[in-house]
Amino acid sequence: MARGHGPEVGKRRLASELRRLREAAELTIGEVSGHLRCSASKVSRIETGHVGVRPQDARSMLRLYGVDGQELEELVQLAHDARARGWWHAYSEVFTGSFVGLEADADSLRAFQALLIPGLLQTRRYANAVISAMRPNASDAEIKRRVSARMRRQRLLTEASPPSYVAVMDEAVLRREVGGREVMVEQLARLCDAARLPHITLQVVPFGAGAHAGMEGPFLILGFPDEADADVVYVDSTTGGVFLEEPEEVRRYSLMFEHLRACALDHDESVRLISHLAFAVQGGESAM
Template identity: 55%
Template sequence: MRDMLRIYGVVGAESDELVQIAREARQKGWWHPYSTVLVGAYVGLEAAASSIRAYEQQVVPGLLETEEYAGAMIRAARPDFTADQVHQRVRVRLGRQSLLTQDDPVDLWVVLDEAVVRRPVGGDEVMRGQLKRLVEVAELPNVTLQILPFEVGAHAGMDGTFTILSFPEPGDPDVVYAENATGGLFLEKSDELQKYSFIFDHIRAAAIRPEESVAHIAKLAEEPLWKWRPKGSPWT
């Protein structure tokens, strides 16, 4: 691995991280403290997947974000980032979205907690644009979108956000990915995959139907139920 990296001109800290990942690659469910490399690893798996099932608690998934929403979300989540770093992250996210419209598009099934469509990331105008984008993407035949409403109370996905990636080759097992602020977790053990598939099935069963979900999002885009207030303004 190190020899190959040298041939490709990859040296220093990035080379060390990749070599360490290669050492750990046989371990199932290995933890990554390598946030930069991890993002690339996930994007590669995402591009190779034939279907993606995702549950999101806080934000719109990258495959469905508008440029304005992505920028606002990254700036808020990573105040340590420079403007150039934010721009690069946004470009990557927008580039990934071609997976939904390419000749052989990925099948995407997303369940969004209601908090995702209620929180006005970037302000009212940015959020309206994002909600309209969700309605547009949901019209694609390979995209299914559902909302998990607050009224269901406690549910099977309370432990957190996750994504299940499935691949076209029969010999390639599914992969579960759970992301956090410092890295992420890839899970491949059969019992782990079964658990997350079980959780996702329960979440989508509890969510409102796709057509009703899209109608709800469209209504919010026209008459949002939040009131956007500038930072520091009093709550009423």
């Protein structure tokens, strides 16, 4: 499947079009819900992409908005496509939102992490240590399942047409010993290996940079190949992430990311630092 043509992106694009067409037809959500004989909250959730829309309901809505012909059929096809199930549905207890589906279709990913190695670059043992620490009440089976889901997600960076991936990390990420010395040596080596791939750029914000734009926490900016699909920001947290889609919010985070890149070491300098720390830890020295 080509980048930008997956079910989550299709659902997001259809939701945006349905809202635009309803407003152009000067109809309220209440009027549409009355026509469909459903709740107004359902129509609202369809327009925000929180729930999918059945093809027959999409057709009814579009006809109500005065849409017909090829445009109608193309949008109804989007409703069909959005019902497809991606690989992540097998991990529905782990991935509860649309994040992984959108990530799978992005053609550019810009990530910042202040405390952890980005999930797409974690080794299995590092991921196990992180998830175990962050979910102290989880069973061994749950932790194993979450680690497996994270490893499956990482295939995104090694598929035939991977997205460009720029990961900026605070220096603290590299110096925090997670899982023990052996795990950290393996993890730092993994970063050096990933840095050799042409579509991956790593940058480290050194301690010497002082205060910086990413100190509030991690975020990811997802970009898509089709101009109809605007960039979206995903702000992660332990209780679940949130999507930011308003143009002003996306611009703010894009500017933050550019500031972070400007104060970070460049790719080659960052890889040299990571390599140096790997050798130091392997030799028994403290990363600090």
